[in-house]
């Protein structure tokens with residue numbers, strides 16, 4: 001297990017280090033993606049635009065990105081939608097899923113730049129960094145759609161029999177990884193999530209992935225490292241709710257780690273707490 005955890009940490013460290021230099025590949029792509037696809041509201045034409053854009057970028061890196069169509073019902077209507085998966089074959093079939101939703105939060109604030117173009121484009125950065133590198137384990141980079149209106153993409157992914165989850169030994173969710181004060185890393189809540197929509201659920205609260213990521217970030221001397229989110233009235237220290245794409249994987253018994261810069265409960269560094277991301281702060285967000 002130790003080697004497996006090391007690989008997942010490696011993947012995440014790369015994702016995060018990509019944002020430390022404003023001019024690098026990932027940062028530039030993040031700006032281009034956001035400008036080209038706007039806010040990417042669920043069930044909008046921008047989904048197909050974003051899907052096409054991402055697919056072409058993976059192709060340019062020499063990967064084949066597989067579109068996985070699914071349907072979901074919301075507000076009495078049925079929608080057709082798509083996840084996108086890129087497989088980086090390793091020496092072992094044992095697999096780490098690194099996922100991020102590519103739809104965006106609409107309305108005010110950063111208009112989808114932070115939540116969640118940041119996570120989606122980090123996956124592209126990981127793909128570039130791992131290109132042609134021998135991997136001991138397989139890595140699946142998965143872009144989920146329709147997270148903001150009900151976490152439909154990742155639910156569809158784990159419920160899809162074609163996606164063999166038996167070999168998945170960990171899932172890392174990147175959602176809103178920039179824009180807050182620090183990067184927090186959560187594990188699933190010790191009180192089991194409601195897993196009603198997940199076929200054959202088998203809840204896991206295993207915090208091992210969170211702990212290893214935190215200890216490795218310290219050893220890498222990342223500028224701010226990862227932090228454990230403080231305890232609050234709703235959640236124990238380091239644990240989080242079911243509001244993002246890690247939840248269906250936890251329901252399937254897979255250890256999860258959720259990376260999020262949002263701090264919903266305290267005023268963060270310089271006053272940029274996570275709540276700001278979803279609220280009007282035109283003075284701040286106009287800079288992007």
Ligand SMILES: [Zn+2]
Nearest residue numbers: 115116175176
């Ligand atoms: Zn999000």
